[in-house]
Amino acid sequence: QKEVEQNSGPLSVPEGAIASLNCTYSDRGSQSFFWYRQYSGKSPELIMSIYSNGDKEDGRFTAQLNKASQYVSLLIRDSQPSDSATYLCAVNMGGQYSGAGSYQLTFGKGTKLSVIP
């Protein structure tokens, strides 16, 4: 059974702090990992993609991947109230699909982040 697990939160952090969001996945053969941000009443927006072990930085965002531990995380530095949203972790579990299904993403249920001014 394919699974992507996230702590539902809410995760509350003060403005200016580092927010740490975590995600675990069940398929050891997974190769592609994504973080989406979803504001209330809006659609998911892709903010980070990561494919290799280690860290990937983009502005205030850092994605971290550890395939051995089947763990991916998102760090948000200098958190701002505008970062308050639900963050969805998505994984391409290509090992579980073949052919037409191989591009599917499995989404976690999301972690709600609140940045307190």
Added chain:
Amino acid sequence: NAGVTQTPKFQVLKTGQSMTLQCAQDMNHNSMYWYRQDPGMGLRLIYYSASEGTTDKGEVPNGYNVSRLNKREFSLRLESAAPSQTSVYFCASSRSGTGGYTNSYEQYFGPGTRLTVT
């Protein structure tokens, strides 16, 4: 470049009525997807189309049908709406295909349709 567009934005149906949700993308993507999102359930895949001319069932296909009209357009039809189909529906697309591009799996979402069935 509008990305992924969906119509309508809001819809209210009575039980038993039918409707079609429309989705179009202008990114020349090969694959398109329909999801529903319900509180506490996350995003669940209804149907997808890996490429023009193909469609496949996702996690929750019952009560829905789809048509991949051409490379740009992918519609979702509810033949006989039920209250359990009250949800927010999102269309997404991804490049997919051959070529080994690292961004092949990135999915981009439309703004969504909020559907209420009474």
